[in-house]
Amino acid sequence: MSKIKISTLILISVLILSTSIFLGPRIINPFKLTGAEKEILISIRLPRVIVAVLMGIALGASGAVLQGILRNPLADPYILGISSGAALAAALGLLSGTYLLGKFSIPLTAFIGASIVSIVVGAFGWKRGGLRPERLLLAGIGLSFLFYSILMLLISISSDESMRRALLWIFGDLSIADWSLIPYGFVFITTGLCISISRAKALNALMLGDELAHSLGFSVQRERLLLFVSVALMTSASVSLGGTIGFIGLLIPHIVRFFIGSDNRVLIPVSAICGGAFLCVADLIGKSIMPPMEIPSGIVTAIIGSPYFLYLLRKRDVISI
Amino acid sequence: MSSVYNHPILELYNVGFQYFRNKKFINNLTFSVGNGEFIGLLGANGSGKSTILKLASGILKPSDGHVKLWDKPLQSYKNKDRAKLLCYLPQLLDINVPFKVRDLVSMGLYPYSIPPGITVDEALELVGLKEKSESYIANLSGGERRRTFIAMTLLQGAGLLLLDEPLANLDIKYQIEIQRLLRELKEKKNISIIMALHDINMALQFEKVMLIKDGKVLGIGNPETVLTGNLLKEAFDVGIEIKKQDSGGPYISYENNF
Numbered sequence: 001m002s003k004i005k006i007s008t009l010i011l012i013s014v015l016i017l018s019t020s021i022f023l024g025p026r027i028i029n030p031f032k033l034t035g036a037e038k039e040i041l042i043s044i045r046l047p048r049v050i051v052a053v054l055m056g057i058a059l060g061a062s063g064a065v066l067q068g069i070l071r072n073p074l075a076d077p078y079i080l081g082i083s084s085g086a087a088l089a090a091a092l093g094l095l096s097g098t099y100l101l102g103k104f105s106i107p108l109t110a111f112i113g114a115s116i117v118s119i120v121v122g123a124f125g126w127k128r129g130g131l132r133p134e135r136l137l138l139a140g141i142g143l144s145f146l147f148y149s150i151l152m153l154l155i156s157i158s159s160d161e162s163m164r165r166a167l168l169w170i171f172g173d174l175s176i177a178d179w180s181l182i183p184y185g186f187v188f189i190t191t192g193l194c195i196s197i198s199r200a201k202a203l204n205a206l207m208l209g210d211e212l213a214h215s216l217g218f219s220v221q222r223e224r225l226l227l228f229v230s231v232a233l234m235t236s237a238s239v240s241l242g243g244t245i246g247f248i249g250l251l252i253p254h255i256v257r258f259f260i261g262s263d264n265r266v267l268i269p270v271s272a273i274c275g276g277a278f279l280c281v282a283d284l285i286g287k288s289i290m291p292p293m294e295i296p297s298g299i300v301t302a303i304i305g306s307p308y309f310l311y312l313l314r315k316r317d318v319i320s321i
Numbered sequence: 322m323s324s325v326y327n328h329p330i331l332e333l334y335n336v337g338f339q340y341f342r343n344k345k346f347i348n349n350l351t352f353s354v355g356n357g358e359f360i361g362l363l364g365a366n367g368s369g370k371s372t373i374l375k376l377a378s379g380i381l382k383p384s385d386g387h388v389k390l391w392d393k394p395l396q397s398y399k400n401k402d403r404a405k406l407l408c409y410l411p412q413l414l415d416i417n418v419p420f421k422v423r424d425l426v427s428m429g430l431y432p433y434s435i436p437p438g439i440t441v442d443e444a445l446e447l448v449g450l451k452e453k454s455e456s457y458i459a460n461l462s463g464g465e466r467r468r469t470f471i472a473m474t475l476l477q478g479a480g481l482l483l484l485d486e487p488l489a490n491l492d493i494k495y496q497i498e499i500q501r502l503l504r505e506l507k508e509k510k511n512i513s514i515i516m517a518l519h520d521i522n523m524a525l526q527f528e529k530v531m532l533i534k535d536g537k538v539l540g541i542g543n544p545e546t547v548l549t550g551n552l553l554k555e556a557f558d559v560g561i562e563i564k565k566q567d568s569g570g571p572y573i574s575y576e577n578n579f
Binding site: 128201204205207208209210211212214215216217218219257261262263 | 341375378379380400401402403404405407408409410411413414418419420421424425428429431432470474477
């Protein structure tokens, strides 16, 4: 039964991914492509779909991993302060006039910010020879508040027009997607995804508690550190590709769990695929519903996903990570 | 059952341990476990039972002395190899683990790339939970949950089980059930078991008892020689005596019956 459910979820996701490139404000017939349409597909739609898929994969997978490591169903990839660090770094970069790298400026500063915050959160979460889930969580929440308040201060005192762009980006903006960032995002996200999938058994064991994980033959601190690194890689890359997009990292793993259970060997890859497909659909709706205006994907994901999640929550008995 | 191999499979020698920034909790702890032995680790709350089991399983590292498993330092084993020989079941088991019985039990195979023989169904059969294999752990009773984790340890196939109060908070029915199951396993598979407990009645059922207080061994041996009035008073700070019933069975008499 569960194999049928997994296959169905994967099949639907693949269908969405393969058709979404042809859909949008203007529907393109793949069998009768004109030169202009080919150009639109290759230089606008395809990179945007790929960025949406990569970000969705990163958020879906890292949400599943974090909820397991922190043993907390409320955890999402942004709870560790990585997104707020990225946003603050990008804003600081813009204010200090770091335009030297052209369109790379925002993503690069965001990635540097996200990486530094990952290390700082890891350092705060480290105690007695290892990462402690409760310390990680609290350090992430504390740093998030600090960074967001500094960011708001910067925005309120700045009259710079570029801050508007930074704000848009902070709330998730896929319209800037092009081919230039995709190879970097791909490398970081697939590396993070491969690490997390390869440590899925260890994550299952960690969910039973550190002592049982040790008894089952895992080095608890090493496994937790590897999983944390995988999340930091995926989240940092995702934030720098298209800003912070809510909902996916928090709720997609829960929705997937409702269907296929909590075994991380299946949950992580399926959450990744569903996250990718879901963000693709959300972006498609966001850009098609009232063109030429675009609704940010983060808003669309929450508007479609939340009622469905609440419906499932009402229907199911067992709720847990 | 007499064991063929009489050399200790687990040896703690002059082990010392202190929790972070606290004074030394365990000092010069020395004891060993032979093949096929079933040892009751008895002591009051806070006497160090869990700490001793965690030192023996490698979860805690001793500050002095050494722990040997099959004549090799415990820390020299790779994690997976150690898990095939030694299994620790903590006292507090998370009841909110989101797994089904079958999925949780099958985690016992994690240390192996090739399953060691016993199947998930056989393990579930042994603990009497085959009909609950598709239930979620959170929906089971306390006794069933314990038995699920015991099935997982059986699947893990380790020859030495370190069980931290597996009978705590269970109805008497389940206490008897789990004890019987462990004794059967010991007989069938010649596994060695150390079980922490603080119920003296329960300790009387063991072939070998280790009585501890403040991380020190007060006595080790058969219950008649270890569970004496003096040692029990020292261990529990209450006058306790083991008396014989007319039928021959032992019973516990307290200093002040209330």
